[in-house]
Amino acid sequence: MKPTIYNVAEKAGVSISTVSKVMNNQPVRKETKQKVLEAAKELNYKPSILASALTGKRTSTIGFLAPDISNPSIAEMARAVEDFALEHGFNLVICSTDFKSEKEDSYVSLLRQKRVDGFILAGGFRNRGIISELIKEAVPVILLSEYYPACPINAVTVNNFIGGYEIATHLISLGHTSIAVIAEENSSSQERIRGYRKALQDHNIRAHEDLIVISDSSAEHAQRLAGGLLGSSHPPTAIIACNDVLAIxxxxxxxxxxxxxxxxxxxxxxxNTLLSKNSNPPLTTVEIPIQSMCSLAVDLLVEEIEKKSKGKQAVLMLPKLIIQKSTGVCLVSDLNKEDVS
Structure with a gap:
């Protein structure tokens, strides 16, 4: 028979309300708390999350929504968020939305029925209407690896503009002037493209629109797009892929x-995922400070859940260029450089 809160109270020699306080992290004497926790462990007692939700209490659960958990960057984020959430006493429910607005809507509705305490929306969230609804209803929520300037919402991301600028500048320093980009249709890629354009402009290199192509999230689609670029009459001498999956x-x-x-x-x-380190040759890439981003994102969300937030903030962390063996000096004559000032 499944143990109840009454069994724990009887074994620990305390009242039911004391057990409830311990399970909800409310202040009780240290010795009393220890007795309750030991009794709960011996009885293998687990408090009902659903019961807590029905009484309006916190469920100590966070919803983590991301477009594609199979993407190595997203998988690393999910693991880091899970670890940092556990340090705060929260469990994580992970959902893959596949870049589909209807799945985003469905998962948010389901998790709200389960009374999760807050949401982390990671790596691109297309349904802005849901975000507006969560903000309007004061549901704790934070964007991770994404930033929408028009939304009054906490956000933690990397400075993608600088990342795009630095990686394009690195290629230009090697003599490349015909540089293509394979990107995804999201704001992170758009910022990386903006940085790429600025680097070309600063070095008097014309940006050709036919060298910028949009892929879905799969390596297979990027492979086909790369084949198209390289099979053209004037193929690029370098290609910037906006994530390591597209680079593979x-x-x-x-x-x-x-x-x-x-x-x-x-x-x-x-x-700078495992893909970039283990590819042949190892990929020159831009490192995203995932651990720092996830730690701060969880901290900000927990502050909001616990009503300790001091206001909304958007944090842009700096990327780091990692030069490996997939980039080298341009050996092909190119007449793309010209004065565009």
Whole structure:
């Protein structure tokens, strides 16, 4: 028979209300708390989250919504958020939305029925209406690896503009002037493209729109797009992929064309995930400070849940360029450089 709060109270020699206080992290004497916890452990007692929700109490649960948990950057975020949430006494419910607004709506509705205490929306959330509704109803929520300036909401992300600028500047320093971009359709990629454009402008290199292509989140689609770019009459000498998954697809596309990396083509990624470290050759990429971002995101969300927040803030953390063996000196003559000032 499943143990109840009454069994724990009897074994610990305390009242039911005392057990309830301990389970809800309310102040009780240290010795009393220890007795209750030991009794609960011996009886294998687990408080009902549903019962807490029905009585309007906190459930010590956070909803984590992300477009694709199979993406290494998102998977690393989910693990880091889980670890930091546990340090605060919160459990994590993880949901993959597949970049679909209807799935975002469905999961948010489901988790609100379960009375989660707050939400972390990671890596791109398309349904702005849901975000507005959560803000309007004062539901604790934070954006992770995303930032919408028009939304009065806590956000923690990396400065994608600087990341795009630095990786493009690195390629330009190697003599590349025909640089393509394979990006996703999200604000992070758009900021990386904006940084790329600024780097070209600062070095008097014309940005050609046909060198910027949009992929879905799969390596397979990036592979096809890379093949198209490299099969054109004026193929690029370098390709910036806006994440490491797209970079792996780009590598595969280059190999289909029998290109050597970096002798015939330089390729870069974004994320510094295990993919970039274990690819052949290892990818030049931009490191995202995932641990620091996730730690701060959880801190800000817990402050909001506990009503200790001092106001909304958007935090932009600095990326770091990691130069490895997938980029090299441009060996192809290119006439793309011109005065555009």
């Amino acid at each position: 697809g780009t590598l595969l596309g280059a190999r289909e064309k029998n290109m050597k990396i970096p002798e015939n083509l330089s390729i870069t990624g974004f994320g």
